[in-house]
Amino acid sequence: MTSRDSGARSPERVRWLVTGAGGMLGRDLVAVLSADPRARVTALRRAELDITDADAVAAAVAGHHMVANAAAWTDVDGAEAAEATATAVNGTGVWHLAGACARAGARLLHVSTDYVFCGQAAVPYPEDAPTSPLNAYGRSKLAGERAIAELLPELGYTVRTAWLYGEHGGGFVGTVLDLARRRERLDVVDDQHGQPTWSYVLAQRLVQLGYAALAGSAPAGVYHGTASGWTTWFALARAVFELTGLDPERIRPTTSAAFVRPAARPAFSVLGHDRWAAAGFTPLPHWRTSLAQALRRPAFASGPEVLPD
Numbered sequence: 001m002t003s004r005d006s007g008a009r010s011p012e013r014v015r016w017l018v019t020g021a022g023g024m025l026g027r028d029l030v031a032v033l034s035a036d037p038r039a040r041v042t043a044l045r046r047a048e049l050d051i052t053d054a055d056a057v058a059a060a061v062a063g064h065h066m067v068a069n070a071a072a073w074t075d076v077d078g079a080e081a082a083e084a085t086a087t088a089v090n091g092t093g094v095w096h097l098a099g100a101c102a103r104a105g106a107r108l109l110h111v112s113t114d115y116v117f118c119g120q121a122a123v124p125y126p127e128d129a130p131t132s133p134l135n136a137y138g139r140s141k142l143a144g145e146r147a148i149a150e151l152l153p154e155l156g157y158t159v160r161t162a163w164l165y166g167e168h169g170g171g172f173v174g175t176v177l178d179l180a181r182r183r184e185r186l187d188v189v190d191d192q193h194g195q196p197t198w199s200y201v202l203a204q205r206l207v208q209l210g211y212a213a214l215a216g217s218a219p220a221g222v223y224h225g226t227a228s229g230w231t232t233w234f235a236l237a238r239a240v241f242e243l244t245g246l247d248p249e250r251i252r253p254t255t256s257a258a259f260v261r262p263a264a265r266p267a268f269s270v271l272g273h274d275r276w277a278a279a280g281f282t283p284l285p286h287w288r289t290s291l292a293q294a295l296r297r298p299a300f301a302s303g304p305e306v307l308p309d
């Protein structure tokens with residue numbers, strides 16, 4: 001466990017708990033909060049808090065004003081053969097967090113996914129669009145969303161994100177950079193549309209949303225924490241090459257049919273951002289703007305960690 005004060009002692013300091021603090025987003029959340037003089041941060045990795053343990057969750061949440069949940073089962077393909085286990089984390093674990101927050105009077109910032117939608121739309125999904133997940137991971141994450149809606153309607157904030165990449169885990173961007181060193185040609189699917197989102201920018205927005213929630217200026221409910229604009233995996237890979245001085249012609253388009261995986265993926269995973277206005281925010285920056293900023297970070301320039309530690 002790490003507990004950090006980032007400024008002079010003050011009774012007004014907001015006490016934050018970050019769960020899943022060792023993951024890609026969790027590590028960025030801890031970095032953002034550790035640099036924030038308003039925050040006192042308790043950062044718990046999985047080994048320190050397993051969110052499927054209701055008693056441990058209750059004990060961990062007590063005494064905090066704000067809980068940011070970055071803990072999740074994120075193995076999308078693995079969930080197909082282990083849906084009960086995935087749901088124990090993404091559904092029941094979130095139920096425990098929401099219940100503990102309700103009892104403690106704490107607000108919960110929870111991260112969900114575009115995979116709660118089936119991806120057959122032609123325009124971006126609004127926050128209140130009907131959900132219909134295509135795969136077990138999406139169903140497990142939807143169970144978490146429902147737990148918050150039921151147990152924490154006034155204090156719960158569900159922020160759906162998608163296509164995350166970051167310094168501490170890499171995601172698709174890290175994988176592309178890694179493959180660029182090992183292969184001359186890359187075949188990348190060009191028939192799935194989504195919003196590549198830098199985990200650090202999402203972490204910043206989650207923290208901003210948390211303070212707006214405490215100030216009473218952000219209504220509880222669902223927000224879409226994805227970058228503006230959208231693209232395909234193929235175009236994203238080409239952008240990564242262009243922005244790092246590699247030859248984008250090394251990347252060729254292919255189709256999802258050529259890359260069959262255990263879990264079905266939505267074809268059009270694009271989320272609308274209208275609800276940010278209700279909280280006084282603009283949507284997150286365009287995906288290409290954030291990608292250019294991220295790729296200037298030393299972890300990407302020197303070779304990303306492709307696997308989370």
Ligand SMILES: NC(=O)c1ccc[n+]([C@@H]2O[C@H](COP(=O)([O-])OP(=O)(O)OC[C@H]3O[C@@H](n4cnc5c(N)ncnc54)[C@H](OP(=O)(O)O)[C@@H]3O)[C@@H](O)[C@H]2O)c1
Pocket residue numbers: 019020021022023024025026045046049050051052069070071072073074089093111112113114141161162163164165169171308309
């Ligand atoms: N990555 C994406 O493209 C993407 C897209 C949409 C939504 N999301 C959502 O974004 C959030 C953050 O994802 P991420 O990319 O940062 O994932 P990540 O790097 O896999 O981090 C998830 C963290 O949760 C931990 N964890 C797993 N089971 C746990 C449990 N029972 N109790 C406590 N911690 C547990 C993991 O620990 P171990 O590593 O030790 O298992 C890991 O540190 C998740 O809610 C995810 O569903 C991600």
